Amino acid sequence: MSEISQLMPQKVWKIFDLICSIPHISKHEAALAAELTKLAANAGLSAVTDETGNVIIKRPAAKGFENFPTVILQAHMDMVAAATGEFDFINCAISPYVENGWVKARGTTLGADDGIGVAHALSLILDRDFACGPLTVILTVDEESGMSGARNLAPEHLQGRYLLNLDGSDKGFCVGCAGGARQETTFIPEYETAASGKAVQITVDGLPGGHSGICIHDNRGNALKILAEFLDREPDIRLNRINGGTADNAIPYFAEAVGITGKDIGKLQAAADACTMLIKKELPHAQNLTLTVKEIADIPEKVWQKNFTSNLLNAMMLVPNEVIDFDDTLNIVKTSSNLATIRTFDDKVVIRTSQRSLVDEDREKISAAIATHFQLFNGESEMGDIYPATPPKMSGQLLQTTIECAKKVGKTPVSPYAIHAGLESGWFFMKNPDLEIITCGPDHIDLHTPEERLNIASVGEFDRFLRELLPALGN
Numbered sequence: 001m002s003e004i005s006q007l008m009p010q011k012v013w014k015i016f017d018l019i020c021s022i023p024h025i026s027k028h029e030a031a032l033a034a035e036l037t038k039l040a041a042n043a044g045l046s047a048v049t050d051e052t053g054n055v056i057i058k059r060p061a062a063k064g065f066e067n068f069p070t071v072i073l074q075a076h077m078d079m080v081a082a083a084t085g086e087f088d089f090i091n092c093a094i095s096p097y098v099e100n101g102w103v104k105a106r107g108t109t110l111g112a113d114d115g116i117g118v119a120h121a122l123s124l125i126l127d128r129d130f131a132c133g134p135l136t137v138i139l140t141v142d143e144e145s146g147m148s149g150a151r152n153l154a155p156e157h158l159q160g161r162y163l164l165n166l167d168g169s170d171k172g173f174c175v176g177c178a179g180g181a182r183q184e185t186t187f188i189p190e191y192e193t194a195a196s197g198k199a200v201q202i203t204v205d206g207l208p209g210g211h212s213g214i215c216i217h218d219n220r221g222n223a224l225k226i227l228a229e230f231l232d233r234e235p236d237i238r239l240n241r242i243n244g245g246t247a248d249n250a251i252p253y254f255a256e257a258v259g260i261t262g263k264d265i266g267k268l269q270a271a272a273d274a275c276t277m278l279i280k281k282e283l284p285h286a287q288n289l290t291l292t293v294k295e296i297a298d299i300p301e302k303v304w305q306k307n308f309t310s311n312l313l314n315a316m317m318l319v320p321n322e323v324i325d326f327d328d329t330l331n332i333v334k335t336s337s338n339l340a341t342i343r344t345f346d347d348k349v350v351i352r353t354s355q356r357s358l359v360d361e362d363r364e365k366i367s368a369a370i371a372t373h374f375q376l377f378n379g380e381s382e383m384g385d386i387y388p389a390t391p392p393k394m395s396g397q398l399l400q401t402t403i404e405c406a407k408k409v410g411k412t413p414v415s416p417y418a419i420h421a422g423l424e425s426g427w428f429f430m431k432n433p434d435l436e437i438i439t440c441g442p443d444h445i446d447l448h449t450p451e452e453r454l455n456i457a458s459v460g461e462f463d464r465f466l467r468e469l470l471p472a473l474g475n
């Protein structure tokens with residue numbers, strides 16, 4: 001037991017303290033799931049673990065609430081592993097402590113994302129003195145690394161009218177999220193022997209990058225596009241390879257190409273400088289951009305044929321990117337695409353893109369359009385993982401009651417909003433489109449970093465809010 005088990009409300013903090021004591025990063029949630037199932041079973045509740053490892057706990061309606069619809073409280077058990085130094089997340093417990101009104105962990109992520117959601121849900125279903133309608137608690141695995149828990153959850157567990165996804169923050173009530181898709185496109189290079197010249201490396205660096213859902217509307221600049229545009233203007237550079245970008249869900253801040261040129265390096269750098277100046281004028285976020293051309297010792301033996309190079313550069317330059325469609329009512333991006341990475345292998349060049357949309361059909365359309373685009377330049381696309389959207393719904397009984405109850409307990413802000421990123425709720429809505437879904441939670445910040453922390457007062461406030469809301473969700 002750590003000092004956080006003494007915080008108020010104790011019912012919530014004791015469970016969160018227990019969660020911290022059992023290692024539970026993504027794909028290693030079994031020990032925690034077993035402990036939580038035991039807690040529920042000991043309290044006389046029906047608790048099962050499904051084949052994927054999700055825990056489902058059910059409690060019938062309390063006396064006087066028999067006619068109430070089922071409410072589902074849902075949170076994910078897994079946490080992200082990030083530490084300031086070496087840390088064995090598989091075998092070692094998180095060590096939480098209190099600091100200036102916040103709970104933090106020593107040197108690691110705290111796992112309040114989403115352990116505190118789990119603790120809130122369990123504290124209510126285990127509390128015999130808390131009366132409400134029929135309650136289901138769903139605790140999923142693997143949210144942070146692919147959402148396989150939500151994806152594989154049987155629809156029978158999602159019978160109910162209202163679902164509260166407790167993986168949110170206190171920024172209001174999230175009523176919708178984007179779905180997403182990943183796509184991989186392969187180009188087969190044709191090579192020829194290199195003519196004589198100097199080996200040259202062209203590097204784009206210093207862009208801000210960022211999350212391709214949350215930051216895609218920011219005009220941050222895309223290193224792959226900038227590099228392709230520069231190389232297209234310098235056809236004397238005969239290319240051997242291009243690499244860049246870090247992950248499907250990140251805006252690329254870095255890219256580099258290697259080739260052979262007969263041109264003067266100084267002149268190429270001057271052209272690169274002119275190009276950089278122009279981009280900086282257009283993109284306020286790109287003030288640290290660098291585009292450098294330098295001679296390197298290692299001369300490639302072969303280079304791409306001109307036709308292949310021009311196809312690849314055109315494919316990169318012209319592919320639809322960033323904001324495709326904007327939702328003016330919600331004031332967020334509706335549909336977007338991210339030209340994410342390019343990798344050169346011996347026998348192929350692979351480009352990865354990812355698409356997101358609040359509307360699944362729109363996402364499918366833009367994914368198909370991008371595949372057709374790449375095909376025009378001899379690229380072969382294959383769809384990867386997809387996850388569905390929760391279409392934002394700005395009305396409904398759940399939202400109305402939620403706002404009323406939040407106001408009663410003084411929880412602010414109460415405004416509904418949607419996000420251009422994915423949540424597990426997309427899968428739940430797909431399996432039961434009759435569900436009204438809201439994502440909310442207490443105040444926790446710096447998620448996915450060793451600075452992650454949870455505001456103590458907001459946990460009490462969120463507990464009061466849930467205790468007000470659930471008995472109010474009648475017919």
Ligand SMILES: [Zn+2]
Pocket residue numbers: 076113114143167
């Ligand atoms: Zn989360």
